[in-house]
Amino acid sequence: YNPWMAMHWLITGKTLGGMQFWPKDQVLDKFTALQLYTSGSAWFSGEEKDKGKLIKGMYADFSVLSEDYFNISNDKVREIESDLTIVNGKIVYGAREFKS
Template sequence: MFTPSGLYTFSGSRRTRHRRPRPCEIYPPSRRLSRDGALRHMTAGSAWMSDEESDKGNIAPGQLADLAVLSQDYLSVHEVLIPETTSVLTLVGGKVVHAEAEHCALNPPVLPGYSPLAVGTDTL
């Protein structure tokens, strides 16, 4: 799911890790992904699915500079807190497209100027 903050939510990652098809049913550990594996599926795996693995999906020379700075360490935070992970800074093509918290000064201007985001209202 794509959120307004420009980051795919991590609730899907938690479901992938727990492999709970139904709330009371849990797959055995042998059928679950590690956090590294889930992260790889969300990054390099997504690039592979869109046939763009030569351009994105990894932090490497020649790859597009799309990345997100997360609100907490996805690899070490307690599993129940993974869905609360958000992006505090998102770059697409090397340019800031979303910034929160201490990074707010980096936010690009909201266009057009009459956008509800620019004028501070959620109505048109």
């Protein structure tokens, strides 16, 4: 599962094959899409007091990404990969310079 495919759809409205499925004037900006995917999904599952934001007292689940989500083209978003993934404050995945 690649969550960046979902993010790509939210900000472009395009299918994996590149078809414009959702009207361009109704897609989300990158900030709103990321906010809905993180804190929005925590709210939806009733866990907004435990996760969804990087603040003291919440679970320390986050990733260091291969690309800068906010500064790459919308079509490149689906190519983002995790270079480092931390779950509950522990490293669970490392790639490239974090592999060791």
